[in-house]
Amino acid sequence: MEITAAVVRAPGADFTVEKVELDELRHNEVRVRLVATGICHTDSLVRDAIYPTPLPAVLGHEGAGIVEGIGDSVTSVAPGDHVVLAAAYCGHCRRCRAGQMAYCENLFAADFGGARLDGSTSISKDGEAISSHFFGQSSFATYANVVEESVVKIRSDVPLEHLGPLGCGLNTGAGTVLNELKPEIGSSLAVFGTGAVGNAAIMAAKVAECAIIVAVDIHQSRLDLALELGATHTINSITEDLPTRLKEIVGDAGLDYVVDTTARPELLRQAADALGVRGTVALVGAARPGTEVAFEIGASLVKGWTFKTVVQGSSVPQVFIPQLIQLWLDGRFPFEKLVKDYSLDQINEGFADSKSGVTVKPVIIF
Incomplete structure (x- = not known):
């Protein structure tokens, strides 16, 4: 046809x-x-x-x-x-x-x-x-x-x-939080890059009742939207120093979780450095094959931290997508x-x- x-x-x-x-x-x-x-x-x-x-x-x-x-x-x-x-x-x-x-x-x-x-x-x-x-x-x-x-x-x-x-996009962001990271109530989570995937992660973090939800981006309009969707703090990484601001928000405890949608090596390094003990960085952004990241593994060894890549929010689509629709109908997504x-x-x-x-x-x- x-x-x-x-x-x-x-x-x-x-x-x-x-x-x-x-x-x-x-x-x-x-x-x-x-x-x-x-x-x-x-x-x-x-x-x-x-x-x-x-x-x-x-x-x-x-x-x-x-x-x-x-x-x-x-x-x-x-x-x-x-x-x-x-x-x-x-x-x-x-x-x-x-x-x-x-x-x-x-x-x-x-x-x-x-x-x-x-x-x-x-x-x-x-x-x-x-x-x-x-x-x-x-x-x-x-x-x-x-x-x-x-x-x-x-x-x-x-x-x-x-x-x-x-x-895809909303499934990836929300699923990374709800299916893969499964943050504890009251935990801290930052999202690097607040496009569709990042904002889906922010909405999911609110569903999961994270106490601190930090949105990081270079577009102020997207950061304003992130606040509307559930972020508790925003950082414009063009006008603010990202490591300093993260330290101000979470203190010496560091972040429990970071969801990175940017796949930029320099940001992934900063995400890892900002983690607390047993913290996790989840990369969902796509980079050119061959892209590498340098992480500090001396002083950070005792943190027991994790870096992982996440695909499609670790979802079973036939199960998770109807769940997202229900969250939307409930006004939570x-x-x-x-x-x-x-x-x-x-x-x-x-x-x-x-x-x-x-x-x-x-x-x-x-």
């Missing part, structure tokens, strides 16, 4: 909105009519060839929509169901079998391979193959053939337009305050606004 999609054809190039062909469903796929999809930093990493999905490609991995058809082996959804689309996973490796889908041993093939596991793509134009199945979905399109593992059925009485970001709407024709504007800090979470409405 003919669909409309945003295609990136060369590293660093703008997306072009084109008519392309979507092939027939395979046995394990769900055809989804997209209602909306979020724009995420990972999309820009692939657009710029920092991550290895072959171009040309249809990207997008925060889709939300309505099921229009299912393959003959699909059992989790039916036509008419409302769904959020999340990251793909193989479902049969050791990590998937252990319920650790975020750490699927076949993650790169499932999410970044640009094709089905048999090498075919679902999208083409005039005989030209275009990479599909990005994160199992490729949601920068009006329709997508999505692997069943990426599909999360949700209740039909909530608006789909802004739910897509729950599939007001992620709609992060969102600004764009049309598909405005996709490049959405990417630019996200990079500049004008928009926290751009969402394309179809």
Whole structure:
């Protein structure tokens, strides 16, 4: 069938909105009519060839929509169901079998391979193959053939337009706090970088009843929003000295937790230095492969501190995304305050606004 999609054809190039062909469903796929999809930093990493999905490609991995058809082996959804689309996973490796889908041993093939596991793509134009199945979905399109593992059925009485970001960015930030770190009531937590992922972590820290929640960023507007969402303190690292301000806030005890969304080595070093005894730094930001960080391991040895990387909030999407929706319905996860709407024709504007800090979470409405 003919669909409309945003295609990136060369590293660093703008997306072009084109008519392309979507092939027939395979046995394990769900055809989804997209209602909306979020724009995420990972999309820009692939657009710029920092991550290895072959171009040309249809990207997008925060889709939300309505099921229009299912393959003959699909059992989790039916036509008419409302769904959020999340990251793909193989479902049969050791990590998937252990319920650790975020750490699927076949993650790169499932999410970044640009094709089905048999090498075919679902999208083409005039005989030209275009990479599909990005994160199992490729949601920068009006329709997508999505692997069943990426599909999360949700209740039909909530608006789909802004739910897509729950599939990646908001899931990552909130899940890192609630699923991975599990901070104690009354603990201290800092978030470095208050974009969509960082603000999701801040909202989750408030849900977890952290006593001190520090937001760190270079955009004052984002810091102001972070205060509205649950931060108790803010630090503008352009105008304030970050180590000094952290010491003023938490004293000699240091921080219990830091969530870093920036993946900047100098900030990760400062995060580690600011930890208290048994503190933890959780890196969720994506860096260019080969990036290294130097940590102090002499005096800090006695702290027993931890550095860990966290993928997709260590979530099982089919379990955690409905939980986030319930928190939103309860008024405890007001992620709609992060969102600004764009049309598909405005996709490049959405990417630019996200990079500049004008928009926290751009969402394309179809």
